[in-house]
Amino acid sequence: MLTSYRVTCPHLGCHWMGSLLPHDHLEAWATSSPTTKMVTFECPQCQREWHARVVGDDVVSLPLEELATQKN
Numbered sequence: 149m150l151t152s153y154r155v156t157c158p159h160l161g162c163h164w165m166g167s168l169l170p171h172d173h174l175e176a177w178a179t180s181s182p183t184t185k186m187v188t189f190e191c192p193q194c195q196r197e198w199h200a201r202v203v204g205d206d207v208v209s210l211p212l213e214e215l216a217t218q219k220n
Contacts, residue, residue: 153207157191157198164193171197 152167170187185202200207 153187153189153200155189155200155207155209157189157194157196158209158212159191159194159196159198162191162194162196164191166192168192 152169155168157164168189171190187200187202187207188197189200190197198209198212200209
């Protein structure tokens with residue numbers, strides 16, 4: 149089931165708050181049990197992306213530094 153999550157943009161100077169759907173892999177959310185444990189959000193205010201981990205029925209944003217480390 150496609151669901152939105154209550155999130156806060158972690159980017160410096162933004163901190164937009166609201167409900168968002170995951171930005172990518174929407175087909176993974178078509179079933180009642182999501183098939184992915186990592187999601188990407190795009191902030192509607194600053195247009196930047198960040199990643200989060202699905203924990204139960206909620207998401208926990210990954211630190212922006214952790215994302216940079218994972219890419220290198």
